[in-house]
Amino acid sequence: MLLKIEDLCVSIKGKEILKEFNLEINRGEVHAIMGPNGTGKSTLASVIAGKDIYDVTSGKIIYKDRNLLEMSVEDRAREGIFIGFQYPVEIPGVSMNTFMKTAINEIRQYRHEEPLTAAQFLKLMEEKKKVVELTAKLSNRSVNEGFSGGEKKKNEIFQMAMLNPELSILDETDSGLDIDALRVVANGVTHLRSENNAIVVITHYQRLLDYIIPDKVHVLYDGKIVKTGNKELALELEEKGYDWVKQEYERKKELQNGKI
Amino acid sequence: MEKFNAFIKNSFNKIRASLPANNNEKVNSFRQVAIENFLKKGLLLGKLENRDNFPIEKEISDDYEFQLQPTPYQPLDSIFKCKIKGIASNTFAFFNGWYLHSGNPITIFPNGMIIGSLIAAIECYPDLVFSRLGKHRLAGNNSLNALNEAFFTDGIFIYIPDNVVVEHPMQVVNLISSDQKLLVNNHNLIMVGKNSNFSLVYCNDSIHSENSFANNVTEIYIEENTIVNFCKMENKDAKSIMLEHVVVEQKSHSQFLSNAITFNAGYVRNQFHVTLAEPFAEARVNGLYLVDKKQVVDNHVFVNHAAPDCTSHQLYKGILDDEAIANFNGHILVSQDAQKTAAFQTNRNITLTDEAKITTKPFLEIYADDVQCSHGATVGQLNDTEMFYLRSRGICERNARMLLMYAFAVEVTSFIDIINLRSRLNEMIQRRLKGELSLCDQCFLNCSDRKNFSFEIDVSLL
Numbered sequence A: 001m002l003l004k005i006e007d008l009c010v011s012i013k014g015k016e017i018l019k020e021f022n023l024e025i026n027r028g029e030v031h032a033i034m035g036p037n038g039t040g041k042s043t044l045a046s047v048i049a050g051k052d053i054y055d056v057t058s059g060k061i062i063y064k065d066r067n068l069l070e071m072s073v074e075d076r077a078r079e080g081i082f083i084g085f086q087y088p089v090e091i092p093g094v095s096m097n098t099f100m101k102t103a104i105n106e107i108r109q110y111r112h113e114e115p116l117t118a119a120q121f122l123k124l125m126e127e128k129k130k131v132v133e134l135t136a137k138l139s140n141r142s143v144n145e146g147f148s149g150g151e152k153k154k155n156e157i158f159q160m161a162m163l164n165p166e167l168s169i170l171d172e173t174d175s176g177l178d179i180d181a182l183r184v185v186a187n188g189v190t191h192l193r194s195e196n197n198a199i200v201v202i203t204h205y206q207r208l209l210d211y212i213i214p215d216k217v218h219v220l221y222d223g224k225i226v227k228t229g230n231k232e233l234a235l236e237l238e239e240k241g242y243d244w245v246k247q248e249y250e251r252k253k254e255l256q257n258g259k260i
Numbered sequence B: 001m002e003k004f005n006a007f008i009k010n011s012f013n014k015i016r017a018s019l020p021a022n023n024n025e026k027v028n029s030f031r032q033v034a035i036e037n038f039l040k041k042g043l044l045l046g047k048l049e050n051r052d053n054f055p056i057e058k059e060i061s062d063d064y065e066f067q068l069q070p071t072p073y074q075p076l077d078s079i080f081k082c083k084i085k086g087i088a089s090n091t092f093a094f095f096n097g098w099y100l101h102s103g104n105p106i107t108i109f110p111n112g113m114i115i116g117s118l119i120a121a122i123e124c125y126p127d128l129v130f131s132r133l134g135k136h137r138l139a140g141n142n143s144l145n146a147l148n149e150a151f152f153t154d155g156i157f158i159y160i161p162d163n164v165v166v167e168h169p170m171q172v173v174n175l176i177s178s179d180q181k182l183l184v185n186n187h188n189l190i191m192v193g194k195n196s197n198f199s200l201v202y203c204n205d206s207i208h209s210e211n212s213f214a215n216n217v218t219e220i221y222i223e224e225n226t227i228v229n230f231c232k233m234e235n236k237d238a239k240s241i242m243l244e245h246v247v248v249e250q251k252s253h254s255q256f257l258s259n260a261i262t263f264n265a266g267y268v269r270n271q272f273h274v275t276l277a278e279p280f281a282e283a284r285v286n287g288l289y290l291v292d293k294k295q296v297v298d299n300h301v302f303v304n305h306a307a308p309d310c311t312s313h314q315l316y317k318g319i320l321d322d323e324a325i326a327n328f329n330g331h332i333l334v335s336q337d338a339q340k341t342a343a344f345q346t347n348r349n350i351t352l353t354d355e356a357k358i359t360t361k362p363f364l365e366i367y368a369d370d371v372q373c374s375h376g377a378t379v380g381q382l383n384d385t386e387m388f389y390l391r392s393r394g395i396c397e398r399n400a401r402m403l404l405m406y407a408f409a410v411e412v413t414s415f416i417d418i419i420n421l422r423s424r425l426n427e428m429i430q431r432r433l434k435g436e437l438s439l440c441d442q443c444f445l446n447c448s449d450r451k452n453f454s455f456e457i458d459v460s461l462l
């Protein structure tokens, strides 16, 4: 098992967001997580990445048989975790080249590999730019600075391609994309899909799932996964919305409470 | 300060006859006026802004020595390793206030440029020198300038004729190294004719000079249509005091770009006084300070818009670590006739600790009504969200900080058009941020000999 989340409880500023959340992911799988706004999808991604503004009050995250919560942000990345952020940040003055070169060489150093030479690095950049059909010259552009919404999302997939992660979590990478950009992002992801890697896509739309057929579709609500299905579930959610899932969940909860 | 003033008075009486060019009437009266001005006011450090932050008064003592003879000649290379490879075409050096040369105090170039010792120039080109020397007094005098003018031993004299484009920058190195506690006054005079283009890299370094006190004045006169690039750097001992006053006068359609870069300081005070004397002159007065430990850096900029249609920009940025202290005072004066002035000022700071202190004070004094002026100042930490984003890609905290600090700093140097110079400066900035610059026991320009470090930001790709 690549990732196992057990009874994870997360709060921010005293507010409980994830409540006894559970999820298991194996290599080679693609999971989709859907759910109404504000239910904690991005929170989940951030906690896995190691953002320290969240309080993990209880529960466990086991990644590659290690306690993920004890690892530093950078070590998680070096161990193959990649988050495609919902809102990628702009970093004026830090060029994409420097950013990626530093990241890759630090990861390689962590793995006791030789750093890439300038030529190898540039070759890799060119190769991976093609994956997301990025034509812009990146060398002297600052990270995400002045990028359009679509370019920022493509840039996340580009970084994913460069870093070749084992577990990718793409947080609404498909939001705000036109059909072309969506196709590019989806192709990029498909290209990177392999037996060895797992991908989690957090999305509101099933249109991305036309390209990336998920093994499982989960609905996050009230801090936990309340329903799991296959691709058909995504279609159903898009057609009917979340109300029926919510009702189903509340009824179950009442029943349980009644029993107690 | 009473004691210091008395010390100065006594010293002047004692050594005036031994000061250079003492057989020159004009120089003698120049010194006389200066000492009188100084004694009238005294060392006006009490008037320095925010002096509570600056323990300089405690550092200035009243037992300085004056070096009244040049040290026997040694080639610069033998005392100081400085290599701006392929950047500066010529290097001129001063050692404890004296021009370092092997018999030729003045160099005349085929294109008519004259560069060398100011004292020698006073002898050879008195009319040229006295057409400008000390003219800045009209533009506003202060007691530090007066102190400098009374005691100056020498300084660089640069004359660039009309219509001369100097392709490569020239370099001046002011070096202080002594077992004694020296008070050094360099007085520099730079005159650049019409339609010319000139760049100067001006370095202040000290080696083994724990308690030296340098008090320099640089006068720069820029004629019509001329571009002057002035890049000034400090890498000083922890206990040295360096006060430097740069006075600039610009004629119409001229451009002045300065970068005051402080890599290491004991106490450094950089004062720029720029007068836009004629229409369509443009000044960009920039600065960068990267200080740590108990270093103190004090930047004062005064831009005087005395004519209409002129533009000025000030961009000062600083990163402060440990208990470092920085002060920024930016004063923009727009006189009544200076209509259509555009004047902008920005000061941004990053403090890495709670103990680092920064005081920033804009001062706009505007008497014209058709002007466009703005100022902004910020003091902050490194951005958490940016840090997190970098780290989430596998970059360690230290390198993420480095990348962000580097990005912050190089905005200042981005205005330098000379690519070689800019990339060398950026390299130094990088080394300074990695904590390596302060380890270099000599010049920070001595980079080429050092071993490569395991992690390198690839500057060429930025």
Ligand SMILES: Nc1ncnc2c1ncn2[C@@H]1O[C@H](COP(=O)(O)OP(=O)(O)O)[C@@H](O)[C@H]1O
Pocket (backbone or CB within 6 Å): A012, A013, A017, A036, A037, A038, A039, A040, A041, A042, A043, A044, A053
């Ligand atoms: N920095 C924050 N400060 C306070 N509340 C936050 C913060 N970040 C997220 N939240 C709250 O946590 C909840 C979950 O947010 P989020 O994980 O972004 O939801 P989703 O991604 O599912 O839309 C929301 O109610 C949001 O208001």
Ligand SMILES: [Mg+2]
Pocket (backbone or CB within 6 Å): A041, A042, A043, A086, A171, A172
């Ligand atoms: Mg979200």
